[in-house]
Amino acid sequence: MRAVIAVFIILDELLRPLYRPLLRRLAELRVMRRLEEAVAALPPPLVLVTLAIPFAIAEPLKLFGLVLFARGQFWPGLVVTAFAHLMSFVFVERIYHAGREKLMSYRWFAWIMAQVVRVRDSVLDRVRATATYGLAMRTRDAVRRWWRTMLA
Numbered sequence: 001m002r003a004v005i006a007v008f009i010i011l012d013e014l015l016r017p018l019y020r021p022l023l024r025r026l027a028e029l030r031v032m033r034r035l036e037e038a039v040a041a042l043p044p045p046l047v048l049v050t051l052a053i054p055f056a057i058a059e060p061l062k063l064f065g066l067v068l069f070a071r072g073q074f075w076p077g078l079v080v081t082a083f084a085h086l087m088s089f090v091f092v093e094r095i096y097h098a099g100r101e102k103l104m105s106y107r108w109f110a111w112i113m114a115q116v117v118r119v120r121d122s123v124l125d126r127v128r129a130t131a132t133y134g135l136a137m138r139t140r141d142a143v144r145r146w147w148r149t150m151l152a
């Protein structure tokens with residue numbers, strides 16, 4: 001399990017320079033700002049429903065993408081997984097960001113998020129303490145330096 005988590009974290013670290021600027025640009029779009037404003041204006045129960053709908057679509061799609069990979073259907077699996085992650089990044093993240101304060105007014109939601117953060121931080125601490133992670137970060141940094149020199 002640690003190896004799988006390490007691979008996902010390493011891939012995230014390597015791919016972040018590619019997808020974070022795209023996500024920032026998407027967040028700056030007028031339609032996304034309006035979505036965030038609309039979510040922020042909603043009462044807490046509707047913020048929760050607004051968050052739940054894309055979450056309930058994206059998370060099963062991620063699992064379906066893994067099933068496609070397991071069946072040897074690489075390209076369909078990649079498309080479904082990429083779409084589900086994009087949906088999570090674009091919609092779930094932006095809705096959560098816009099409605100976070102109202103969502104945290106639910107004690108049960110705040111407790112769940114605290115547990116998620118605790119587990120995430122614990123797993124990240126363990127992964128970051130491994131030699132594999134150190135090697136991956138050195139490799140990432142070398143690739144970034146190489147990329148900057150290629151662009152310069």
